Amino acid sequence: MNEMSPTRSEREAKLEGMGCSRRRTEDARFIQGKGNYVDDLKLPGMLFGDFVRSPYAHARIKKIDVSKAAALPGVKAVLTANELKPVKLDWMPTLAGDVQAVLAGDKVLFQNQEVAFVIAEDRYIAADAVELVEVEYEDLPVLVDPFKAMDPKAPVLREDIKDKTEGAHGKRKHWNHIFTWEIGDKAGTDTALNSAEVKVKELISYQRVHPSPLETCACVASMDKVRGELTVWGTFQAPHVVRTVAALLSGITEQKIHVIAPDIGGGFGNKVGVYPGYVCAIVGSIVLGQPIKWVEDRMENLSATAFARDYHMTTELAATKDGRITGLKVHVLADHGAFDACADPSKWPAGFFNIVTGSYDIPVAHVAVDGVYTNKAPGGVAYRCSFRVTEAAYCIERAIDVLAKKLKMDPAELRLKNLIRAEQFPYKSALGWEYDSGNYHAALRKAMETVGYQKLREEQRQKREAFKRGETRELMGIGVSFFTEIVGAGPTKNCDILGIGMFDSCEIRVHPTGAVIARLGTKSQGQGHETTYGQIIATELGIPADSITVEEGNTDTAPYGLGTYGSRSTPVSGAATAMAARKIKAKAQKIAAHLLEVSENDLEWDIDGFRVKGLPERTKSMKEIAWAAYNNVPPGLEHGLEAVNYYDPPNMTYPFGAYICVCDVDADTGFTKIRRFYALDDCGTRINPMIIEGQVHGGLTEAFGIAMGQEIRYDETGNVMTASFMDYFMPTAVETPVWETDFTVTPSPHHPIGAKGVGESPNVGGVPAFSNAVNDAFAHLDIGHIQMPHDGWRTWMAAKQAGLHK
Ligand code: MCN
Ligand code: CUM
Incomplete structure (x- = not known):
């Protein structure tokens, strides 16, 4: 080798492949106003x-x-x-x-x-x-309150189906009833609750919100x-x-x-x-x-258009006196509005809500969901929701804090006690999921150490004393949340849309000069797909990402795919991309063997091409192989270098994270200042750390919006009270807190590159962290669960209820 030839790490860096914080290629047009909407x-x-x-x-x-x-x-x-x-x-x-x-x-x-x-x-x-x-x-007569939807005297909303006793998901109990969806061990859960040393029960509501994308x-x-x-x-x-x-x-x-x-210009499920x-x-x-x-x-x-949430979750937890959770029961009243237009996989009328056991090793659980019609807009599945995982995470994470309060235990300690242990993976949950991988304790401990959790608790104790002495009017809250996501819908055996299995696809063509076009069935709405799919191919094929164009969104050219939502692009299409690239690589190896006049098995991969084992100077780069694919292929092999893969994932992926929020609530104005927000995410193998950080920043900002102010509200005659940004809280840079991000890496064992999705995680984990923080500020006082959104008025009312306004 002469001294001018690049080192291995230089060759690797030139690819800008997986793990590189490569700048977003699409931004060149967006920041110049040259996007095409x-x-x-x-x-x-x-x-x-x-x-x-x-x-x-x-x-x-x-x-x-x-x-x-x-x-x-x-x-x-x-x-x-x-x-x-x-x-x-x-x-x-x-x-x-x-x-x-x-x-x-x-x-x-x-x-x-x-x-x-x-x-x-x-x-x-x-x-x-x-x-x-x-x-x-x-x-x-107008029906706004979902709790009154099934009253015997409730008005008939859907005259077109009023006599139908069967819906798409089984029996209907009432003319305004859509479905009941039930899963788990009812008798076992009731036994756990009846024999529990400690029990809590709370109605935890997740208000109706709307994703309101910019476009x-x-x-x-x-x-x-x-x-x-x-x-x-x-x-x-x-x-x-x-x-x-x-x-x-x-x-x-x-x-x-x-x-x-x-x-x-943003989709967010809308x-x-x-x-x-x-x-x-x-x-x-x-x-x-x-x-x-x-x-x-x-x-x-x-x-x-598609709203989100409107889930009213009556939640019961059973536990031992020392804080081992022994059972979970949830009944959900789901307000679907005037038509059931939830965008769930067909067989999942309540999405993946049965992830509600969360990150905890809960031996027995039962969930029932009743969907009802009201005189509101249809929708229900949108807004970084992972098919109702947001609701599930909010439910269990609030319930854990409610239980901690009852047990007089620290909420983080209660979590550590019940988190699924690393050696339990793959973990089969009581409600039927198989979690692929995780190291929850490591993540939560890292989060607690980084923020100085014990010190914060000590500061909170002192501040409460100072409040009592009249030296401050602020209440300090610390919100912990630990979430497990379920993304990558999904295995075609149980996930379809209108009967079409939820695989996804990627087609890659390598041109003679070694430049690439890749086409996918997903569609970026701002997530940076043109950048990140290119990085997967760059690493897999040893071709610089800058020579790879990624195209989505044209049904004439892209292979059939089910699209981008449920953070499925990386788990499903990311896998299809790696698999298509590997087909190409297998053919490239045959061509390289032909060119080097050795047997295929004598070759090994080295960053950007193949080399002969034991003879590292005898190489064929992918660029050389690409050229040969169009003029010098081994006898019997077709010309060209392209492949398509339709990937049917064997399982979902289960990203997770530990979030900690510190806030100060002004007891006299109800205003809550977010002092600190730390988010640790584990999405397995990280393709582009900068894009992941961007996703987390965006998702946390939306979580902040939801937890601290957003609500689509109706008056009693069904007027929408919040149909503009005058009334619907849209956080700007002025209100948005500073985000601290962190990570651990626990690859998915079944995904070709070990990656899990991340797009929705910050919303799933963020909302309970904010809500737990505000609730925690009042945890030493004798008031129950405070409902979201935690706007000034509600928080002021909580302070009043706690007797702080004398
Ligand atoms: N990524 C990565 N490494 C990983 C996982 C993801 O580098 N281990 C990168 C991906 O390559 C991709 C991005 O992070 O560029 C998000 O990937 P993924 O988690 O697979 O999610 P999707 O691409 O499927 O995006 C969907 C998800 C959803 S469902 C909503 S809702 C949401 C979200 O993305 N809507 C968004 N983030 C959004 N971000 C923007 N800017 N706009 C939206 O509308
Ligand atoms: Cu549920 S919002 Mo996204 O899945 O598009």
């Missing part, structure tokens, strides 16, 4: 669609008169349910096995429900025409009547699923539908489902033969 699309002859929405939460539609609107110059068409009925599109199927009105026909079921769709030459004319549509309503939902539908082809650009987290649904609904054959998700806007734009375009754009405004997004 749906609303940037302008097609010749493009029209604009806008909705007439219901001011009522529950009302019968007596009459719709569109004549004035239709007569307005520039208006091309006005669609109502009557126009959609002949093509059987006035209703559409939801991902949860229910149906949803595309445009309300006989009655409306929530405020701002879609009633008519006006199509005009531009957005302004459409808005004017919306005002001219006259709808006569007869208001009906609202949008689409452009364009029907080419000559070719009989439909192209739809949209804010889709799962473009292939949208194409399949569009084919099934429209009758246009699937290959003649082109679904394209361009750049997306952009998984199919909305009336998409259907109406498509129908309009088919009818008029012109492209139609539909873009929601902020109020429409906040009040009518």
Whole structure:
């Protein structure tokens, strides 16, 4: 070797592969304002669609008169349910096995429900025409409180299914009941509770919130009547699923539908489902033969598209006097709004809520979930939720603190006592999951040491004394949370969407010069996929990441995939990427052996190519092999260097983390200052540490928003009180605390590169940490569980209830 040739570590660094904090390639266009979002699309002859929405939460539609609107110059068409009925599109199927009105026909079921769709030459004319549509309503009794949904006298909401005793998930108990989902050992759990030395029971509510991505939902539908082809650009987290649904609904054959998700300005689960806007734009375009754009405004997004949570969890824990948990029972009342449009895998009407035993070795547990209809917007699964894992983590993490208070035990100590031990992995939980790997004690101990936990407790003790003496009006709270996530849906044996198994895919082509294009079935909404998939391929194939282009979101070019949500991209498509690369590498080895005139088995991999074992100077780089793949392949081998992999994960991945939050509550204003927030995440093998940190910062900021102020609230007549950022708390840089991040690495044993997902972890673990901190500030006082969100008013009320305002 001459002295100019690069060292091994230089060769490795040049790849910018896994483990490298490589700068995000997509940011070059984003920070220069050169992103390409749906609303940037302008097609010749493009029209604009806008909705007439219901001011009522529950009302019968007596009459719709569109004549004035239709007569307005520039208006091309006005669609109502009557126009959609002949093509059987006035209703559409939801991902949860229910149906949803595309445009309300006989009655409306929530405020701002879609009633008519006006199509005009531009957005302004459409808005004017919306005002001219006259709808006569007869208001009906409104059901807002889910606890009253199954009263014998509750109003009938869904007249279309009121006599159906069977739903998509079994028996219905009431006209407003959707499903009961039950799992675990009921008798065993009751025995554990009845014989427990110590018991706690608490109603833990997770309020309705909304992910509100920066970019609202949008689409452009364009029907080419000559070719009989439909192209739809949209804010889709799962473009292939949208194409399949569009084919099934429209009758246009699937290959003649082109679904394209361009750049997306945040999804957070809000952009998984199919909305009336998409259907109406498509129908309009088919009818008029012109492209139609539909873009929601902020109020429409906040009040009518997929909300999150609204889970009311009655939680019971049984334990011994010295703090061993012996059983867990949870009953959930789930408010799904007017239609069950939860975006869960088909067989999981309550998502993966049965991860509610959390990170603890709980011998027996039982969960029952009742879903009900109310006069609110549909949705339920969104907002970094991992299919209801957020609710589950909040439930168990609050319950642990409630139990610690009852036992007069330190909440961290109670956790250490019950956490699943490293040697128990793979761990089979009482509610049916097999946790792949973890070292929980190491993580929690590292967190406690880093923040100086014992010292903080001592400071808190002193501060409480000082409060009693009247020297301060602040209460100090320390919130601990330990969470286990379950991401990577999922094994096709138990996870599907509309019958399509939840595998995912990657296709890689190596061009003659050694440059690569990779295409995937997932779709980034800001997570940095163009950067990180390239890093996996770089390491696997020894090709610099800068020579690799990653493309997603075009159903014509990408292999079929189920999309990005549930932090599944890394666990499923990341695995598909590694596996596709390995197919290519296996072929490359054959070509290298041919070129070096040795047997395949005489070769070994070395960073960016193959070398002959024992003769390290005899090498063929991947670049050389790529060239040879197009002109000098061994006899009998096909030309080219490409592969596709459809990966069906054998299990989910189980990332975890330990979060600690320190806050100071002002007893007189209720204002809570987050003094410190430490987040340790373990997502197995780390592909890009900088991107992981970004994901954690974003997720913690959302968790802060949820825990400290966000709530989609309705008044008793079903008016949405929080349909704008004036009323719905959106944290800015001003309010957002400083985040300290940390990590441990426990690879997933079944994932090809050992990686687990991370995108939703900070929200799952963050919310209980904040809530536990605020509750902990009051833990020495005689008040019960304080509900989220912990805004100034609620916290002030808690202080008042605790007798601190005398
Ligand atoms: N990553 C990594 N190493 C790991 C795990 C992940 O470097 N061990 C990187 C990945 O390569 C990817 C990112 O972290 O670039 C997130 O990966 P993953 O955890 O697999 O999650 P997904 O890519 O599937 O993203 C979905 C997840 C979800 S469900 C929501 S909701 C959410 C979230 O991502 N929405 C987001 N983070 C978001 N971030 C942004 N900016 N915008 C959204 O809409
Ligand atoms: Cu549940 S929000 Mo994400 O899965 O898109």
